[in-house]
Amino acid sequence: MQNLEALKNLLYRLADDFLIMGHRDSEWIGLGPILEEDIAFASMAQDKVGYSLSFYTLLHELGEADPDTIAFKREAIHFKCAQFVEMPIQDYAFSLIRHFFFDYAADTRIQALKNSSYDKLRDLANKISRELKYHCMHAKTMVTQIAKGNEDGNSRLQEAVNTAFPMALSLFEPTEFCEELAQAGICPTEASLQKEWLQRITPLLIEASLSLPQVPEPNPYYGGRKGYHTDYLDELIQEMTAVIRLEPEAVW
Amino acid sequence: MVNEIISKTTLLDYLQEVKDPEIPTISVVDLGIIEDVKIEAGNKVCIEMIPTFSGCPAIRFMQLEIINCLKKHGFTEVEVKVAYEKPWSSERITERGRKQLLEFGLSPPPRIKGEIEEKDLEQAICPKCLSQNTVIKNPFGPTLCRAIHYCYNCHETFEQFKPL
Known part of the structure; x- marks a missing residue:
C-alpha cells in the first residue's frame, strides 16, 4: 500500500488527540459548574474515546497492535497528540475555550476527510462529522452566552482565550508527512486546515466580543506530533492506565 | 433444529426480542x-x-444479546460484526420504533432528509403533550443519544432521541 507510513501517522494523530482530549473531558465528571455541563463534558468524553477506538481499529487493520494495547500500553514518547490536549483542565473557562478550539478544529479536519482518497477514512469521517455537530453547537452556545452575559464572564473567557490560543495552534503543527498526505489526497496540509479553522472561529469570537492574542514564533507548544510532550501527558497516562496495570490480563 | 429454510424475515422477527438496554x-x-x-x-x-x-457503550452488550438470542433459536454459530465506519442515521428508526420511543417517554427525532443542520437539532415535540412549542436546553443528556429539551406547554423538561 502506498503512503502507508504517512497514513498511519495521520491516524495516530487523530486517535491520540481524541483519546487524550476525551480523557481530559472526563475529568469534569462530578466537578462541572452546573449539572448540565457535567453531563455535557461526560458525553463528549464518551464520544471522543469512541472516535479514538474507531481510528485505533483502523490502525490495527493496517498492521498495528490491537486498540487496547495501543491506547493503554504505550509510553508518552510514542503518543502523537498535540500538546494542547494534554494540558490539565484548569478552570472551567479554560476547559470551555479548549473545547471550543478543539472541537471546531476536529470538525474542520473531519469535514475535510469526508473527501479523503482513503475510503475507510472517508467513511469514518462521514460518521463522526454527524456527531461533532453537537460538540460544536454546545461550544458555540456556551461561549457566546457566557462571553456576552456580563463583564466577569467575558474577561474570564478572554483570559482563557489568551492562554489557550497559542496552545491550540499545536493541533496544526506541521509534520514531515503533511505534503505527502496532501498530494495523495488523503488529508489537506496542516497550514490549510489551520486557515480554514481560523475562518470558522474568528466570526464566532467577534460575535462573542472576544479577540485572539498574538502568538510567539516559533510556537512553544509544538513538538507533540513528534513525540515531545509535557510532563502532564505522562501523569495522565499513569492515571488512565492505573486499573489495567493492576491486572493486565484481566478480562471484562 | 434449524432444518427448514429460515428466511431473513424470520430471523429479523427473532431479533425483535433483543432490545436496546x-x-x-x-x-x-x-x-x-x-x-x-x-x-x-x-x-x-x-x-x-x-x-x-x-x-x-451498549454496543458490546447488544452484540452479546444478539448472539444469545439466535443461539436460543437453534443457530450454533452466530457472528456479529460491528461496522464502526458506517454512518447510522436517525432516519433508520422504523415507524414502529418511533412509536416505541414515544411510549418510553422519549421524543422521537425529527424527520430530516439529507444533511442535518444546526436548526434541526433544536426542534423536538414534547412526548407528553405533543406540543412543538419547545426549546433545547442541552444537546447532551443522560445517554449519548439523548438531548434535553423543555416544553413551554407542560412547563417540564423532556428527553429527545437526537437526530443524527
Missing part, C-alpha cells in the same frame, strides 16, 4: 442498527450491526 421498548431491528443478515450453510448466521453513536 437503555431504551427497553425498542428492538435493535426497529432502531435500525441491523445492517445485514446472512444465513450461511448449516446453522451459521452472520449479522452486521452499525452503532448509533460511535462511543455508545
